[in-house]
Amino acid sequence: MRGYVVRLLLAIAAAAFGVVSARAADCGDSADGFNEWLASFKQVAIRDGVSPQVVDAALNGVAYQPAVSAHDRSQGFGQSFAVFSARHATPALIKKGKTMLLAYAEPFQKIEQRYGVPAPVLAAIWGLETGYGGDLGAYPTFGALATLAYDCRRAEIYRAELVDALMIVQKGLLQPGQMRGAWAGEIGQTQFMPSAYLKYAVNVEGGGGANLMTPADALASTANFLRGHGWQPGAGWDEGQPNFPALLEWNSAPVYAKTIALLADKLAQP
Structure with a gap:
């Protein structure tokens, strides 16, 4: 009887170890x-x-992909707003952004009419995310x-x-x-995660079947995302203004959202 008990205990222990091992192998x-x-x-x-x-x-x-894992463990927005914005909202990015506002004036106008998100805000996100499509990842x-x-x-x-x-x-x-x-799985001109792609992707005319690798569809989808997260047409977007929370929904790091707002302010200037 004692041998049976010992074998039973060993079997239980082995089963428990198997469960732990299976769980460990799950990640x-x-x-x-x-x-x-x-x-x-x-x-x-x-x-x-x-x-x-x-x-x-x-x-x-x-x-x-070991490089992806390394990126995930080292990410962070530890820089101050002054340092971060100076590195990202550069004069070159502002200059190119103004050019893109002119080049895509027609789709920007359509998008603002439909979603109420001004072109400078969308261009700021586009510029910060991929350099206006220059680096999709x-x-x-x-x-x-x-x-x-x-x-x-x-x-x-x-x-x-x-x-x-x-x-x-x-x-x-x-x-x-x-x-x-990008290393975290974002794709397209403005870097959508797949879940956001499926939920918010629209073509420039407001319909389905969007390809976010193309600028016009990506910009329309970005506007759709912001509107879906509470964007108020005609309201301001700087910190403390009604639309700043929508920018935080785009990127929850305050330093990044503030840099979007700053770059949009610069692009909105004549």
Whole structure:
């Protein structure tokens, strides 16, 4: 009887260890276990409604990206507003922004009429995010999102974003090879996360089927995002004014939102 009890206790301990091991294998901070996790995630995505063909097209060959993990652990807006804004709202960016306001005057006008977001605000976001489309980012979106979805820090958030990225492909909005952007998975001229892409993306005429790799659609979608987060047409956007909270919804770092407002102020000047 004692031997049975010992064996039973050992079996319980082994089962408990197996549960812990399975849980540990569900996330990690290195390439170890990533391929096994990705194989299981593919089945989760299929159960969530993504076709097997899309899953294979987007995720086959995806590898763990150590650079993405390193970025995620070193991010932050620790600089003062004066330092941060001086580095980003540069005279060169202001000069180019004024040129872009003229070059895209017609779509900017359409967008403001529909959403109430002035062109200088949209141009400021565009300039800060990608230098007016000059740098959309070089990270393969599915590799970046899969790496962050495997990371234990914010796995659930990024697993949802990874499924949304797959849905972008399934809806025919973009092909996997087109989806390259920032290390955190943002894509397009103004850097939308996949969930925001699906929710707020509109073409310049206000309809669906938007391609956020193109400036006009990205700017319209950015205006749609801001309007969806409480933007009040005709109101101010500087800190303390009615529309500053909408800028914080775009980027929750106050130093970044204040820099958007500053750059928009500069672009609005004659």
